[in-house]
Amino acid sequence: MNFEKLDVWKRSLILSSSLYKAFAGHNDFGFRDQITRSGLLIPSNITEGMERDTSPDKARFLTMAKASCAELRTQLLIAKDIGYLNQHDAQNWIAESYEISRMLAGLIKRVKP
Template identity: 50%
Template sequence: MDFEKLEVWKRACRISVEIYQTLRELKDFGFKDQITRSSLSVASNISEGMVRPTANDKIRFLHIANGSCAELRTQAYIGITIGYIPEDVGRKWVRETKEISAMLMGLVKKLRD
């Protein structure tokens, strides 16, 4: 399965780019590093998993991507609360990470079947 054709991978890449662009000027480098790394991890683990030879390998990496997605969602909530992320933007990221997670779990189900 070609990961570049997966809508979930495309959406994970888009949110990562948006996070980088939105937080470009943020001076809290620890927070910025953590949230950008977790966003990169989602798309990266999808791509790494989908090139693995077995369904179990693919599923393992999709679960890792889902964990990174949950981490990203947590950081969005915190970023909103501490004023680093505008509330409307952060809420959009929260919704998007929930949808990406659901898509990841749908792909896991498909691979198991």
């Protein structure tokens, strides 16, 4: 299965790019690094998983991508609470991370032996 054809990969790539753009000029370097890293790990782990040869390896990396979605949601909630993100952007990205997580859960079921 070609990862570049997966809707979940495409959506996670857009989410990651959006986060980088939104936080590009942010002065809280630690927070910026952590939230963009969480977003970056989602499509990166999908890619790595889908390029693995065995089903257990695929599932392991897809599970890591799913876990990064949860980590990202936590950081988005914090960003909203401390005023780094407005309500609209935070809610949209949180909703998208939930949808990506659901899509990953389905893909994990498909690749597991």
